Amino acid sequence: MRLLEVFRTATFRLAFAYLCLFGMSVLFLLGFIYWRTTGFMATQADETINAEFQGLNEQYKRRGWLGLRSIIVERSTRPGQRSLYLLSVNGRTLAGNLPQWPTDAVETAPQWINFNYERGTEDDKEMRPGRAMHFPFGGGFRLLVGRDVGELTAIEGAVRSTLLTALAITVFFGIVGGVWISRNVLHRLELINRTSREIMSGDLTRRIPVHGSRDELDDLAQNLNKMLEQIERLMMGMREVADNIAHDLRTPLNRLRNKLEGSLMANAPHEETMQALESAISEADGLISTFNSLLLIAEAETGAHRDTLEPVDLSEVIHDIADLYEPVAEDRGIALKFVAKSPVMVRGNRSLLARAAANLVENALKYTLHSGAVTVSAWVDPRDHLAKFSVRDTGPGIPENDKERVLDRFVRLERARNTPGSGLGLSLVAAVARMHDATIKLDDAKPGLLATLIFPQIEEGEPESIVAQVRRVLPGPKKGPAVLRPGTQV
Numbered sequence: 001m002r003l004l005e006v007f008r009t010a011t012f013r014l015a016f017a018y019l020c021l022f023g024m025s026v027l028f029l030l031g032f033i034y035w036r037t038t039g040f041m042a043t044q045a046d047e048t049i050n051a052e053f054q055g056l057n058e059q060y061k062r063r064g065w066l067g068l069r070s071i072i073v074e075r076s077t078r079p080g081q082r083s084l085y086l087l088s089v090n091g092r093t094l095a096g097n098l099p100q101w102p103t104d105a106v107e108t109a110p111q112w113i114n115f116n117y118e119r120g121t122e123d124d125k126e127m128r129p130g131r132a133m134h135f136p137f138g139g140g141f142r143l144l145v146g147r148d149v150g151e152l153t154a155i156e157g158a159v160r161s162t163l164l165t166a167l168a169i170t171v172f173f174g175i176v177g178g179v180w181i182s183r184n185v186l187h188r189l190e191l192i193n194r195t196s197r198e199i200m201s202g203d204l205t206r207r208i209p210v211h212g213s214r215d216e217l218d219d220l221a222q223n224l225n226k227m228l229e230q231i232e233r234l235m236m237g238m239r240e241v242a243d244n245i246a247h248d249l250r251t252p253l254n255r256l257r258n259k260l261e262g263s264l265m266a267n268a269p270h271e272e273t274m275q276a277l278e279s280a281i282s283e284a285d286g287l288i289s290t291f292n293s294l295l296l297i298a299e300a301e302t303g304a305h306r307d308t309l310e311p312v313d314l315s316e317v318i319h320d321i322a323d324l325y326e327p328v329a330e331d332r333g334i335a336l337k338f339v340a341k342s343p344v345m346v347r348g349n350r351s352l353l354a355r356a357a358a359n360l361v362e363n364a365l366k367y368t369l370h371s372g373a374v375t376v377s378a379w380v381d382p383r384d385h386l387a388k389f390s391v392r393d394t395g396p397g398i399p400e401n402d403k404e405r406v407l408d409r410f411v412r413l414e415r416a417r418n419t420p421g422s423g424l425g426l427s428l429v430a431a432v433a434r435m436h437d438a439t440i441k442l443d444d445a446k447p448g449l450l451a452t453l454i455f456p457q458i459e460e461g462e463p464e465s466i467v468a469q470v471r472r473v474l475p476g477p478k479k480g481p482a483v484l485r486p487g488t489q490v
Contacts, residue, residue, distance in 0.1 A: 026167060026170050045131060046131075072085045083146070084148065086098040089141050096144070102115035102117070103115070113131070114149075204228070310348075310349075312350050312353060315340035318376050334368050341379060352436075356453070360425075375393075376391050393448040400444075407440070436455060438453050441454065
C-alpha cells in the first residue's frame with residue numbers, strides 16, 4: 001500500500017489526532033516544568049539580591065558612605081564572586097566590580113534591570129548577563145546590587161532546547177507509529193476486504209484469516225467466519241430444499257392432478273367421485289403440511305422467533321405433549337411414559353419447543369412396534385447443571401452413519417419409504433434446537449433410539465415475561481398446542 005493511501009485512512013487520522021493530543025500534553029507538561037524551574041531560580045536570585053541590598057542599606061545607616069564603600073570594595077574582590085556591585089556619586093565610580101553603569105539604569109527611581117556586562121582581562125573578555133536592583137540616594141549617590149545570571153540563562157536555554165527536542169521526537173515517533181499502525185491495521189482489513197470480494201464473486205467457501213492474536217480484529221474475523229458459515233449453510237439448505245421439492249413433491253402433485261383429472265373425465269358414480277375427492281383432499285393436506293413444515297424450519301433457522309424467547313418450563317411442555325399423544329399410543333398398544341421433575345427451566349419459544357417435542361414423540365410412536373415403549377423425560381443434569389429433554393423408544397433405531405444425515409430435509413431411510421411422512425420431522429427439531437442454541441444428540445438406546453436436546457443454562461435472575469407471569473398467577477387448564485394433531489406426519 002502506498003504511503004499516500006495510508007495518510008488518507010481513518011486509522012492514521014485517529015493516530016494523528018491522538019498524536020496531537022499527546023503532543024499538547026507533553027508541551028504543557030514541559031512548559032509547566034520550564035515555567036516552574038526558571039521562575040523558582042529567578043525568584044531565588046531576586047530574593048538574594050534584595051537581601052544583600054537590605055544588608056548594605058543597614059551598613060550605610062550605621063557606618064555611612066565610607067563604611068558602605070569599604071564593604072563593597074571588600075565584597076567585590078572576593079574570588080569567584082557572582083554578586084555585582086557599583087557605588088557612584090555624580091557619575092564617578094567609588095567602588096564595585098562593574099566597569100560602568102548599565103544603560104537601562106535610570107536615576108529617577110529604584111528599579112529592577114536586566115543587562116549585559118563585560119568580564120575578564122583585556123585579552124579575554126566576554127559578555128555576561130546580569131540582573132540587578134538599582135537605587136538612587138540623595139546627593140548624587142547611586143547604588144547597584146545584582147548577580148551574574150549566566151547559569152540561570154543557560155539552564156533556561158537547556159530547558160527550552162530539551163522541550164523542543166522532546167516535542168520533535170514525540171511528533172516524529174508519533175507519525176512513524178501512526179504509519180506503522182495504519183499499515184498493520186490496513187493489511188488485516190485488506191485481507192477482510194479481499195475475502196469479501198471473493199465471496200461476492202461466488203466462492204462461499206472462502207474464510208477470513210485469523211492471526212491468533214486474540215484481539216478485536218481476530219474476534220471480528222471469527223464472527224464474520226461464523227456468519228459466512230451460517231450463510232453458506234443456509235444457501236446450501238435452500239439449494240437442497242429446491243432440489244428436494246422438485247423431486248419429492250413432484251410425485252404427489254402429479255398424483256393429485258391425475259386423480260382430479262380422472263374424476264373429471266370419468267363418468268363415475270357419485271360414491272367413487274366422492275372417494276376420489278377425499279383422496280385428493282388428503283393429498284393436498286399432506287402437501288400443505290409439508291410446506292408448513294418447510295416454512296417453520298425456515299423461520300427457526302433465520303431466528304424469526306428470537307424476540308419471543310422467554311423462561312419456559314420443559315416439564316410442562318412435555319406433559320402437554322404426553323397427554324396429547326397418550327390416546328394414540330394406547331390405540332397402537334405402546335406404553336407412553338412421562339418422567340420429569342418440575343421445574344426444568346429453559347429460555348425458549350413455547351410453541352416451537354412443543355412442536356419439536358411432538359415431532360420426536362410422533363416419530364418414536366411411528367417406528368415403535370406393538371407392545372413397545374416410548375419414554376419422554378425432562379431433567380436438569382446435576383453434573384453440568386444443563387436442562388435436557390429426551391425421547392427414548394424401542395424401535396429399530398438409526399444406523400451410526402445415518403445419524404447426521406437424518407437431520408437434513410427430506411431425508412428418509414429405506415425402511416421408512418413405505419410409511420407416511422415427508423422426512424422433515426427431525427429437520428424441524430434440528431432447526432428449533434439451533435434457534436435455542438441447544439445441541440441435539442442421537443444415541444443408540446439398545447434397542448431403539450435415544451434423541452436428546454441439551455439446552456444452555458438460563459441466566460439467573462432473568463425476569464419473567466408478561467405471559468409467564470399471567471400463567472403463574474392465573475393458571476388455566478393445560479392444553480396442547482393448537483397446531484398439533486396426533487397422526488399428522490412430518
